[in-house]
Amino acid sequence: MTMNLRRFAGVAAALVLAACQAKDPYEVSSSSLESARSQFQTHIVDHSFQPDGTPARPPAGVLDLIRYPARDGKLAAYVTPDPHDGKRHPAVIWVVGGYGGIGGPTDQLFWTPQPRANDQSGAAFRKAGIVTMMPSFRGENDNPGAYEMFYGEIDDIESARAWLAAQPYVDPQRIYLVGHSTGGTRALLASELNDRFRAVFSLGGVPDLKLRIDAGEMQVAVPFDQTRPDEFRLRSPMTFVTSIKSPTFYFEGESNYWHEFDAVQTVAQNHKIPLHVFKVAEGDHFSIVAPVSDAIARKILDDRGDTSNIAFDQADLARITAGISREDQ
Template identity: 30%
Template sequence: MTTSDDTTFRPNRRGILAGLAVVLFAPNVMRAADDSTTGGKPADSKSAVAEEKAEDAPPLLSGNYSKERRVFRTDLVNKGPAPDIYEPLVTPPTADKLFYRSGAGGELELVAWVSKYTRERTLKPAVVFLHGGNAIGQGHWQLMKPYVEAGYVVMIPSMRGENGQKGNFSGFYDEVADVLAASNRLRHLPGIDPHRLFLAGHSIGGTLAMLTAMSTKRFRAAAPISGNPDAYAFFSRYPQDIRFNTKNPREFQMRSPLCYAHSFRCPMKLFRGTEEAHFDSRLALLAKRATAGGVKMDMATVPGSHNSALPGEIEQSIRFFENVAT
């Protein structure tokens, strides 16, 4: 498991989060996500360019990701909480706090925020949104307003080791199990339509959305936003965040959607900001590999940076979900 260095974009994740809070009127969001360029460094830096070369891409493996997860166990050599500074888990006024269980035997009781809603005869669609960074904050919740206004019930789950909760941070692996557990809790809530359950995520959450969408059929569609599909590149920039055994290449492969691009189990739309050109080669390769494997996958760019493009990307994800559901 990894120290989860949000590597390819982390240099200044905490400052970035603060920046997201200012730009998007979201106060006290701790580290909105993996920086915006490749690891917080200018996207045109020599190291960033080198990392983006197609020949450096991780291999495409033949296995099915969901089946591989059943047998693979990450080897955490450094156990502990998520690396980000965090704010108290105070439930936003427009949300309800919900507990869900994850981990072996359900030993972890973790917090998720779910938008307040009234149960009606007609079942409601729902969105699981995976926050950027490795801590949940009030600012993340404020960004969910467009989903709620569009008629969706929204859940933002916190993950193991985040915000002072129990569990060991692994960086893109055991956290997928948390997302699966949280989404299973959401789809069984009264008044929720389990056939209209959608998935989205930003930055670190975008990568987790990819890995989750390869792990289950329960989502109608998924919209990863500014997620890095290459764990090798991501962790290479921030090795201090790695918690897993780096001598085992499987640790990186099981955290890299590029290695199992044919395993996505729902229609996908990948989003990035126009100022995030460093994502182009990896996302294009992901789409090429996925479509060759029969996956429905599109890409879209929205004006702005890693953080400033997010509101527009959320709006477009809503239109994508609506088109898939009709």
């Protein structure tokens, strides 16, 4: 009887330990992001946002400047031309960081060589032969609509995906989403909103918008009513991480890593969510972009099954670290 009691006590202790280990480290929304958004309307109260202006015309044969249909009207985007080879190709939507759109008349970011230590052009994908689209969103460039800061823009990402999927040279089952910085935050939210991308990659997105605003001066004014807590919650990826269905990967350099993503990873593990978080050794917010983009491009080219087989191991991370340019560090 003593032995049975001891064994029972050991089992009970193990169950308690397992329960503690499975406990989420922060409050996760009980509803999906899609459901929460369906019951919410954002209040835009500041209209001082200044977009970049009309996008520049890219060189013929490198990129086309197109307008894709969205809720507020037609929005500007760059896209690689149809190769006219009769094939359907994998495609990436590259969501650039910063604010304002995809550049004004003097901005040639997407088709001129960029420094390896800060290459935000998305060129790694088109150079690998992957169809690449760089969209702008409502209120940006010369687009219709109002800038909403991580809200309505997420709907525009889906509109961009739908346009891309309809192109005869694109494989609609192999469309991927990749974003850096503000684009990385948008990518995480898009992954939470629906599962239509084969895989999603966020480079340096933020976990919580209020944390970011409280951390320091923003480059643009916050457009929504900041007295309403849900305005922040529905723009903060960590709140709705359990909405993620597609394979989703987060990368950030160790010097700019948000430690809240440790908690986000725990929640993902507890709920068996396909989100994978990587802190890149010796990297920062900008130096990781080129080597991580190269790694993603290689994975996409090898990702040919009925469902995505993309994964990153320690060898992949070591190659990314080795590829970091230190010329500006």
